[in-house]
Amino acid sequence: MSDDNHASGALARRALALLDLTDLADDATADGARDLCRRAVSGPVPVAAVCLWPRFVAVAREALGDSPVRIATVVNFPDGDTPIAPVIRETEAALQAGADEIDLVLPWRAVRAGQVTAAAAMVRPVRLRCGDKLLKVILETGEYPDLDKVRIAAELAIASGADFIKTSTGKTAHSASIPAARMMLSVIAMTARPVGLKPSGGIRTLADARGYLDLADAMMGAGWATPQRFRFGASGLYGALVAAIAGGDAAGPKAGTY
Template identity: 40%
Template sequence: MINEQEQKAEANAASVADAAKVFQLVDLTRLEEHDDESNVIALVRKSKKNGICCAGVCVYPEFIKTAKNTLKEIDNSVSTVVTVVNFPDGKQALTEVIQQTKTAIADGADEIDLVLPYHLIQENKQAEAQTFVEAIKAECGNVLLKVIIESGELATAQLIDEASSVCVQAGADFVKTSTGKVPVNATLEAANVILTQIQQSEKTVGFKAAGGVRDLEGAIEYIALAESIMGAGWVKPSTFRIGASGLVDQLVF
């Protein structure tokens, strides 16, 4: 019979393993109004811990080169540099967002997180929204495109589903919940709708929960939900991400 001390040891080992797994799924994010190079360098230095690297670091476009250089300095060749376009309100002109995307890729961005013009979904202009995403996807080439639908601003599950479908059909590599800049960000309810749309599409599209995932327990809930819909083994950095900042400070491994 396993005694209480052994049970605690097993539970601790499981928690450490979970923390290491979650760390590898995180896009470590800093998108604050007054960011500077020192903030970005400090962020990137958190991307490698005990020989394990997070999935990516997400910064404003002007800090792409700083992030790339810092990853080299800390010998982290695993984490990718992510940046945002049409951020945060999704209301910039397509021509402007195309230029943002071109510049970000030229500066070395590995992944683009595009804010969907979600107001078009609210106005029942799904075709226009899809055309917008398709245009940015065409600029990305081999650079990964994650599309933020801002699920907390979409009032119903139907709108979240329609926004997710637009992204999937337009060729997005990931559908992402939120910018983290609105009152309601990632929720399990929205994640369920998005993941179900991805599963039903039968396309290879990933999922990213962003905004509000602050501890290991919360992260594990999203992982469990994704595996319940997409199947065991689906959750890995190529298909599942968590956009977070403070979360990594809570992960002990």
């Protein structure tokens, strides 16, 4: 049992370092954003990033100071059908306020309808504004009729400049899934440049995290899933990971004391 606890604790530490700790609730507040930042840096392992509404980017930048935790925000979110000009303005304002990463919702209804040129026209100008900042493109995979459409969306996002492809907004009935992540990784594996994966939405338990990490390890290699190439987007996962780490630490010596 002790060995199982240690293994779970080690897995939880790995997953926590890959987490985009998220608060995109409709009733989110500035105080909530500050609390999110506090949790991001006060756990057993700092998370990779916080992800919050654009209006709280400046709050997060002040709260995090020189912390290594990155600040991600969302644009064209959650519906994916905002006109291009406001999305560009929101992107520019978020970057000016201190965002390190932009999570852009792909116009997935256009992709579903076969209008890939229109969808790409949203991604490319946002990529241009991002410069050296990270662009994650949210495909909203649960809204496609089949995995072939997921493949098309993934290829389109990458061809248009995405640094990461992300499964979901977490605002629809069907969010992240292992089959969609597998398809997205298969597209990434065929891409000539480095591209990351962000499973997001409905990932709440250590077992959920394990499923995606096992998939990434199997398809991309054991060293691939680092914060530069893999993130979890979740609000509820944090507590489960911290609890698993606490259980693993309580079961025996901490890492580095053997």
